[in-house]
Amino acid sequence: MGLRARHVAFSVLLVSGRFGSAVGQDLRPFITQCASGGSAELVTSCQSAVLAAQAMRGGIAIADRMGASLSGSSSTIGRRLGSAPRVSVDVRLRMARFEVPDLLGGGTGAAGQNVVEAYGVKTSVAFGVLDGVSLMPTVGGLLSLDLLASASLIFLRESDGFLGNEGILSLGGRLGIFRESFTLPGVTVSVMQSFGQSLDWTAGVNGPQIDTDMSATSVRAIVGKDFFTLAVSGGMGWNWDRGGMGVQVPDPTISGGQGIGAMNDLTTRRSVYFGGISITRLVFQFSVEGGWAGGYDALDGYPGAYDPGRVTPFVSVAGRLTI
Numbered sequence: 001m002g003l004r005a006r007h008v009a010f011s012v013l014l015v016s017g018r019f020g021s022a023v024g025q026d027l028r029p030f031i032t033q034c035a036s037g038g039s040a041e042l043v044t045s046c047q048s049a050v051l052a053a054q055a056m057r058g059g060i061a062i063a064d065r066m067g068a069s070l071s072g073s074s075s076t077i078g079r080r081l082g083s084a085p086r087v088s089v090d091v092r093l094r095m096a097r098f099e100v101p102d103l104l105g106g107g108t109g110a111a112g113q114n115v116v117e118a119y120g121v122k123t124s125v126a127f128g129v130l131d132g133v134s135l136m137p138t139v140g141g142l143l144s145l146d147l148l149a150s151a152s153l154i155f156l157r158e159s160d161g162f163l164g165n166e167g168i169l170s171l172g173g174r175l176g177i178f179r180e181s182f183t184l185p186g187v188t189v190s191v192m193q194s195f196g197q198s199l200d201w202t203a204g205v206n207g208p209q210i211d212t213d214m215s216a217t218s219v220r221a222i223v224g225k226d227f228f229t230l231a232v233s234g235g236m237g238w239n240w241d242r243g244g245m246g247v248q249v250p251d252p253t254i255s256g257g258q259g260i261g262a263m264n265d266l267t268t269r270r271s272v273y274f275g276g277i278s279i280t281r282l283v284f285q286f287s288v289e290g291g292w293a294g295g296y297d298a299l300d301g302y303p304g305a306y307d308p309g310r311v312t313p314f315v316s317v318a319g320r321l322t323i
Contacts, residue, residue, distance in 0.1 A: 027050050027051070027054065027299060029263075030050050030245075030247075030261050030263050030266065031043070031046045031047055031050050031261070033261040033262075033263075034046035034049065034050065034247055034249065034259040034260060034261030035259050036259075037259075038251045038254065038257055038258075038259050039251055039252065039253040039254050039257070041251070041252040041253050042249070042251045042252065042253075042254075042257070042259050044110050044302075044303060044304070045208075045249045045250070045251070045252060045259065046247065046249055046259050046261065047299060047302050047304070048101040048103060048110070048111040048208075048249075048302075048304055048306070049101075049103060049208050049210065049247040049248075049249045049259075050247055050261065051100075051101050051299060051302070051304075051306060051308060052100045052101045052103055052111075052201075052208075052210060052247075052306075053201075053210045053212050053245050053246075053247055054245075054268060054296060054308070055098060055099065055100040055101070055296075055306075055308070056100060056116070056199060056201060056210065056212065057199065057212045057213075057214065057241050057245070057268075058098070058239070058241055058268060058270060058293070058296070058312070059096055059098030059100070059116060059118060059312055060096075060118055060154055060156070060166055060196075060199065060214065061194070061196075061214065061216045061239055061241050062096045062098070062239065062270075062272070062293045062312050062314055063094060063095070063096035063118040063119075063120045063152075063154050063314065064120060064122065064152045064154060064166075064168045064170070064194060064196070064216075065170070065192065065194060065216060065218045065239060065272075066094055066096070066272070066274065066289065066291065066314045066316050067220070067222075067235065067237075067272065067274030067275075067276065067289045067291050067314075067316065068190075068220060068222050068233065068235065068274065068276065068289065069124070069148055069172065069174055069190035069192055069218075069220055070088060070090065070124060070126050070146070070148065070174065070190075070320070071090040071092055071124070071276075071278075071285075071287045071289065071316070071318035071319075071320050072090075072231065072233070072276065072278030072280075072285050072286075072287030072289075072318065072320060073088070073126075073186075073188075073222075073224075073233075073320070074180060074185065074186035074187065074188055074222045074223055074224025074225075074231070074233045074235075075141060075176065075178075075179045075180045075186030075187075075188060075224070076128060076130075076132070076141060076144040076145065076146045076174055076175075076176035076179065076188055077126055077128040077146055077322060078128045078131045078132075078141070078144060078179070079128050079129070079130075079131050080128075080323075085127045085128050085129055086127075086128040086322065086323065087125065087126070087127055087128075087322070087323055088125070088126040088128075088320060088321065088322040088323075089123070089124070089125050089126075089320065089321050089322075090123070090124050090318050090319065090320035090321075091121070091122070091123050091318065091319055091320075092121070092122045092123075092124070092316050092317070092318040093119075093120075093121055093316065093317050093318070094119070094120045094121075094122060094314065094315065094316040094317075095117060095118070095119050095120075095314065095315055095316075096117075096118050096120075096312055096313070096314040097115065097116070097117050097118075097312065097313055097314070098115075098116055098118070098312040099113055099114065099115055099116070099306060099307070099310055100113070100114050100115075100116055100306065101113065101114070101304055101305075101306040102114040102305075102306075103161070103203050103207065103208045104160075104161055104203050104207075110302075110303040110304040110305075111304045111305070111306065112304070112305045112306075113304075113305040113306045113307075114160070116156075116157075116160050118154050118155070118156060119154070119155045120152050120153060120154040120155065121152070121153055122150055122151070122152040122153075123150060123151055123152075124148060124149070124150035125148065125149050125150070126146045126147070126148050126174070127146060127147045127148075128144075128145075128146050129145050129146065129147055130143070130144050130145040131144055132144030132145070132176050132179070138181045138182055138183045138184070139178065139181065139183065139184055140178075140179050140181070141176040141177070141178055141179025141186075142176065142177065142178065143175065143176065144175070144176030144179065145173060145174070145175055145176065146173060146174040146176075147172075147173050148170075148171070148172050148173060148174060148190070148192065149169075149170065149171050150169070150170045150192075151167070151168070151169050151170075152166075152167070152168040152169075152170070153165060153166070153167055153168075154166040154167075154168065161201045161202060161203055162199070162200070162201055163200040163201065163202060164197075164200065166196055166197060166199060166214060167196065167197055168194050168195065168196040168197075168214060169194070169195050169196075170192045170193065170194040170195070171192070171193055172190060172191050172192030172193055172218075173190065173191060174188050174189070174190040175188065175189050175190070176188050177189065180224065180225060180226055180231075185223050185224055185225040186222075186223065186224050186225070186226075186233075187221075187222070187223050188221070188222050189219070189220070189221045189222075190218075190219070190220045190221075190222075191217070191218070191219050192217070192218045192220075193215075193216075193217050194214075194215065194216045194217075194218070195214075195215055196213075196214025196215065196216075197214060198211060198212070198213055198214070199211070199212050199213075199214050206250060207250065208247065208248065208249040208250070209247070209248040209249075210245075210246070210247055210248075211244075211245070211246045212243065212244070212245040212246070213242075213243025213244045213245065214241075214243065215241070215242050215243040216239055216240060216241045216242065217239075217240045217242070218237060218238070218239045218240070218272075219237050219238050220235055220236075220237035220272070221235050221236060221237060222234070222235030223235060226280075229279055229280050229281065230277065230278070230279055231277065231278045231279075231280065232275075232276070232277050232278075233275065233276050233277075233278070234274065234275035234276075235273075235274055235275075236271065236272060236273050236274070237271075237272045238269055238270065238271055238272065239269065239270045239272060239293065240267060240268070240269050241267065241268050241269075241270070242265065242266070242267040242268075243265070243266070244262070244263065244264045244265070244266070245262070245263050245266045246260075246261065246262035246263070247259075247260070247261050247262075248260050248261075268296065270293045270294050270295075270296070271293065271294040272291065272292075272293045272294070273291050273292055273293075273294075274289055274290065274291030274292075274314075275289070275290065275291060276288055276289035276290065276316075283321055283322050283323055284319070284320070284321055285319070285320040285321075285322070286317075286318070286319055286320075287317070287318045287319075287320070288315075288316070288317050288318075289315070289316045289317075289318070290313070290314065290315045290316070291313070291314060292311040292312060292313045292314065293311060293312040293314070294311055295307070295308055295309035295310050295311055295312075296308040296309065297309075
């Protein structure tokens with residue numbers, strides 16, 4: 001069977017979701033399903049493939065949803081003169097670096113480790129719809145609200161096994177706790193829902209195949225303070241990556257044998273930590289942000305070189321216009 005035909009058949013299997021679901025980061029049912037009916041060596045191959053699928057989905061999600069929902073901003077943007085919504089548009093260039101089991105070097109057994117660098121460009125638009133409540137002259141912005149939308153393109157290399165780049169759309173909002181003032185820092189909480197294309201990965205016609213959905217929910221809390229034209233900020237949050245995921249791997253000891261596993265609702269959660277600085281000139285702002293996402297739970301008994309617990313570092317530079 002050709003690679004394209006195998007890929008189509010595998011995608012149909014994944015979409016059907018007839019093999020059940022998993023919740024949280026417990027990958028054991030997924031691995032057991034993949035290895036059922038195969039040789040003893042197939043278990044390790046399935047472990048490597050499932051861990052790779054988890055790492056790819058999470059790493060690309062972090063390349064899209066790194067730190068702050070709106071670059072260089074720890075406060076909601078509010079309204080213009082209390083009447084029309086204020087609008088802010090930013091463009092961000094970003095890079096995330098994550099590790100995966102090296103399935104390209106044969107794709108069976110206890111895999112080595114490969115490093116993937118995902119680059120992306122992201123555009124976000126924020127609309128200030130509520131100014132919130134002012135508790136006293138220098139303490140305001142309580143329950144203020146921004147609505148947000150963004151679009152990302154994540155560039156993935158064929159040499160890493162990816163069959164194409166990843167496009168992601170996101171919608172959400174930012175809720176103000178306090179607006180930045182002379183007495184208080186800005187404090188904002190945001191929630192975003194992201195929708196991506198199905199991610200396709202292959203190690204060749206006779207190698208492992210991976211398909212996974214790219215849907216994520218992210219929550220961020222950020223605090224920051226302005227010092228004239230310079231501002232500093234920091235925050236933390238969580239990413240919930242969810243959706244269908246499937247793997248197909250050759251059996252190392254059975255000619256033509258293979259393991260197939262698919263889950264229609266596999267959810268994993270990661271913590272994210274970040275900080276940044278920004279410079280503002282009138283309505284323009286330039287900012288730099290960096291941070292890391294926490295690792296995944298270890299998989300007991302996995303003999304490969306890949307460590308799921310390793311963090312994913314990221315960095316982003318952005319320009320923003322607010323009117």
